[in-house]
Amino acid sequence: MPSITSHHLFVKLVWLLVFVIIAAFWTTVYYYAYNFPYYDDFQSIVLFLTNYIQSDSLSDKLMLFFEQNFEHRIVLAKLLTLAVFLVTGQVNIKILIILGDLSLLGTLFLIFKFFLNKQISLLGFFAIVCLLFQVQHYEDTISWATCSLQHAPCLFFSMWSFYLALHRKNVFWSSLLATLALFTSANGLSTIFIVIAITACSSIPKLHKMTQATFLLFVTALHLLTIKIHSGSMLDHIVNHVAVKSVLLLSFVGQLADTNYTSSMVPSVVLGFIFLFPLTIVLTKFFTKTLSDVTTMQWFSITGILTLLFVGFLIVFARGKMPDFDGYRMDRYKIYSAFFGIFSVAFYDSYWTLSKAGSLLKMGVAAAALIFCISSYYVYYDKITHYNREISANELNYDWSKTIYYPVVFEDVSIENNLDFAQQHFLLSDQGRLREIVRNIDWEKSKASIDATIADLPDRFVISNAKTNQASPQADELYIVATDAVDNQPKYFCLAFNNYVRSVKGFYTTFRKSVGTEFTSTFYKRKLKPGNYNLFLLSVHGEKTVSLNSIGKITL
Template identity: 80%
Template sequence: MPSITSHHLFVRVVWLLVFVIIGVFWTTVFYYAYNFPYYDDFQSIVLFLTHYIQSDSFSEKLMLFFEQNFEHRVVLAKLLTLAVFLITGQVNIKILIILGDLSLLGTLFLMFRFLMDKQISLLGFFAIVCLLFQVQHYEDTISWATCSLQHAPCLFFSMWSFYLALHRRSVIWSSLLAVLALFTSANGLSTIFIVMIITAYSNIPKLHKMTQAAFLLFITAVHLLTIKIHSGSILDHVFNHVAVKSVLLLSFVGQLADTNYTNSMIPSVVLGLAFLSPMIIVLKKLLGNTLSDITNLQWFCIAGILTLLFVGFLIVFARGEMPDFDGYRMDRYKIYSAFFGVFSVAFFDRYWNPGKLGSLLKIAVAAAAGIFCISSYYIYYDKITHFNREISANELNYGLSKTIYYPVVFEDVDIVRNLDFAQQHFMLSDPGRLNKLVSNIDWKKSEGNIAVEIKNLQDRIVISNAHNIEIDQQADELYIVMTDPVSNQPKYFCIAVNNYVRSVRNFYTTFKKSVGAEFTSTIYKRKLKPGNYNLFLLSIHAGKTASISSIGRIAL
């Protein structure tokens, strides 16, 4: 009886942790996602809806959905943008991010079905929850609407398409979901062919197989023949430096061990080999003619791994002739790392059932996933808050100087005309937190001077606190504010990057890192208008109180 009672208690604790992890993740999304477009959000969201509203022709409106966004056709993102506008009368970037994140819940529901069918254990399911609802993939789920509406939704449609095809469900629905994946992101191209292969080996009528193949191949052919590849000759890229790129691909697979933090490719390559080992097992069973041992869940995982490998192939092999040691590990791709882990855990779960050793291994995997999930909030806090501040500074800069400053490489000669139209017609929202906070500041008065070092270089200005001069350690947000000396009104807001001290205990009690005493700010001149400016350091504590200190003047 005690063992039964303890088992029931254990199950309840695991389910409680599942809901806590999901709840904390969504709370983070609600707090840090920001209602202002960032980078290619302008093209896929703002410009799309602007042109849609301004167009009088039905055919032009329809074609807008299929215009390219780089090598992608982001039809889903545009459909959701239009749907939100038609329902609410406005477009809220934060709402679009949340809509994209719903695909994570849809994916989890699919894994829950495998749990109910007893094809995956509760601990395996818990590990999957931890991998899906962590913040390593913050660019895909918190900070960037374009990524939120592409990457996870594309995988969501792909997985459900595979699920229906493997379970001999509706050929029509599995085909339509595959097409949705294709038009959610170019990364969904592989879904088309994987679904066709699954259907080809099923026992459904031959006519249904041929109809599906004709339909999917026709859609795919039209898509590929009418799309422009901006990155050059893919064939030239693929067959150069194959060995090095193969290592980078393994590192891409294992980016749960983020090379940006480990400073070594070895952990990610080892983890990549582990995550790809299910394919080796299936190949071995194929050669041994024992494929009947592979369950539907395991075939599902193999299909998922294959579509993720296609994404890795596009990023590592197809983008350039030379190996790119930095591009493949950008944070916008971390969602794929999470899914490699999900499919690997689900594939191996049945092998961990027998005996005490299997149970201990399941507990170890679940514990490792849980620790990783919890740790991700601490590790990526800097980047999440940095993105939030970049976008909030963009909102201020545009309101003051019609400038979109971040990222510095972003250029759009028509941004003023297009964003003005958007704000008048559909981006009708309350000012953001930072906007409200600084609106009450009297810029004629400062709370003293702070000595700083200002390096006025040819293309940029670098500002840092002077040697041995410390700032108020209570400030957890810093901005360099450039004001007009005549009107005393701010013209530009630029982020001052403050360092964080080691503060694990403080972080997990306050959900904030302790701020150090140093800061630096790099201000690129290319987006600033010539003139004389007064410089202030804006310090914000706990998102509520603000103070300004004079730090000097510059002339551009």
């Protein structure tokens, strides 16, 4: 009886942790997602809806949905943007991010259906929750609407399409979902061929198979023949440096061991090999004629791994002739790292129940996934808050000087007219936190000045504090503000980059990190209008200004 009681308590604890993990993730999304466009968002959201509203032709409106966004056609993102506008009369970037993230819950529901059918254990399901609802993939789910509406939703449509096909459900819905995946992101191209292959191996009538294949191949051919590939000769890229790119592909697969932090590719390559080994197992079973041993859950995982592998192939092999040791590890691809882990856990789960050692391994994997999930909040806090502050700084810069400052590489000569129209008609902004903080600041009554070094370089000003000076030890955020020397009005709002003070205990009790004592900030001259500017260091703690210090002047 005690063992039964303890088992029930353990099950209740696991389910409690499941709900806590999901709730913590969604709270983070709600708090850090910001209602202002960033980078691709200007084209895929602001410019799209601007052109849609201004167009009088029904055919032109329809064609806007199928315009390219790099090598993608992001029809879903545009449909959701239009739907939000038609329902609410405005577009809220944060709402779009949240809508995109609902696909994570939809994918989890699929895994839950396998759990109900006893094809995956509770601990396996728990490990999947930990890998899915963590913040390593913050660019895809918190900071960037374009990513939020592409990557996870594309996987969502793909996996539901595979699920229906594997269970011999309605061919029409399976085909429709595959088409949605294709027009959510170019990464959904593989979904078309995988679904056709699954249906071809099923026992449904041949007429249905042929109809599905004809329809999907026709849509895919039409899509590919009318899209422009910007990255050059793909064949030339694929056949060069195959060995090195193969290692990078393994590293891409295993990016749960983020090479940006491990300072070595070895952990990610090893993890990549483990995550791809299910393909070897299935191939072995194929040659030994034991494929009947593969469960539906495992086939589902294989289809997921193949889809993700296609994405990795595009990123590592197809983008350039030379191996790119930095491009594949960008944080905007971390959602695929999470799903490689998820499908691997789902595949291996049935093997872990075969022995006592397997059960211990299952416990170890679940514990490791939980630790990873919890740790991701600390490890990626710096980047999450940086994006939040960068985008909110854009809002202030545009209010003050009609400038989109971040990212620095972003250039669009028409953005002023387009964004003005958007703000007047549909892009209604919330009262941002930073806007509230700076609203009542008297820029003429700053505290005593502090020493700072201002390096005047050909294309930029680099401002850094003197080694003997310290920023406020209570500050959570530091910014450099440039005010017009004539009227003392703020013109440019720039992040002050700094190292956070390391304090694990402090972080998990306050969910904040305080900044270190040194900072540096860069003003790029091409982003500034000619004039004389006074510079101030703005230190912020929580929701209030801590201090405002004068740090010098610049002239452009």
